[in-house]
Amino acid sequence: MPRRGIFVTFEGGEGAGKSTQLGLLAARLRLHGIGVVETREPNGPIRNLLVQGDRAWTPMAETLLHFAARAEHLADTIVPSLDEGAWVLCDRFADSTMAYQGYAQQLGRPAVEKLYRLVAGRLKPDLTLVLDMPVALGLDRTARRQGNETRYEQMGRKFHDAVHEAFLDIAAREPERCVLIDANRPVETVHEAIWASVENRFKVG
Numbered sequence: 535m536p537r538r539g540i541f542v543t544f545e546g547g548e549g550a551g552k553s554t555q556l557g558l559l560a561a562r563l564r565l566h567g568i569g570v571v572e573t574r575e576p577n578g579p580i581r582n583l584l585v586q587g588d589r590a591w592t593p594m595a596e597t598l599l600h601f602a603a604r605a606e607h608l609a610d611t612i613v614p615s616l617d618e619g620a621w622v623l624c625d626r627f628a629d630s631t632m633a634y635q636g637y638a639q640q641l642g643r644p645a646v647e648k649l650y651r652l653v654a655g656r657l658k659p660d661l662t663l664v665l666d667m668p669v670a671l672g673l674d675r676t677a678r679r680q681g682n683e684t685r686y687e688q689m690g691r692k693f694h695d696a697v698h699e700a701f702l703d704i705a706a707r708e709p710e711r712c713v714l715i716d717a718n719r720p721v722e723t724v725h726e727a728i729w730a731s732v733e734n735r736f737k738v739g
């Protein structure tokens with residue numbers, strides 16, 4: 535069946551405002567009569583293993599857990615929604631695995647690329663918005679949040695610097711798919727920048 539929907543992913547380090555921006559884009563698309571599915575990764579029952587506690591998984595085990603969650607997510611949400619013609623807006627996707635596990639946890643690009651092909655085949659996001667925020671500011675924001683999903687936040691400044699550099703590299707390698715957005719601006723300004731790239735690319739509005 536030909537895929538009819540549009541797949542947009544939001545990426546970036548901690549505290550860059552991805553969820554807020556995803557919600558704003560979803561609302562604006564709905565105003566244009568577009569069917570939107572909002573989702574996030576890691577998703578489902580595997581999420582808690584990854585985002586809570588402080589277990590030191592090996593980088594390979596951690597990567598496989600992210601891809602296991604992703605395999606389920608693709609099958610139960612992403613692919614069916616795209617087949618139905620919806621826009622799927624996903625808060626983090628495989629670029630996060632590349633940045634966090636491939637680069638910062640040093641599993642390497644080739645292993646992550648191989649697993650991606652096994653799990654997702656040729657499916658790729660139509661657009662990836664990489665929200666760029668200074669590391670210290672982003673970590674400061676997440677530190678003020680309530681909750682127990684702190685496993686990655688606790689990984690320290692050096693780790694998050696590596697994640698930040700990784701996202702810049704990932705965006706530079708695929709300039710057709712990825713748009714780097716300066717997220718260190720007022721929420722509305724960031725939203726307008728995101729809307730401009732969406733409108734321009736997909737002719738909505």
Ligand code: TMP
Binds near residue numbers: 576686
């Ligand atoms: P969130 O806080 O943005 O919901 O994401 C949960 C954490 O999981 C975040 O710190 C980034 C991390 N993560 C990875 O390390 N690899 C991945 O593949 C994904 C999707 C998230």
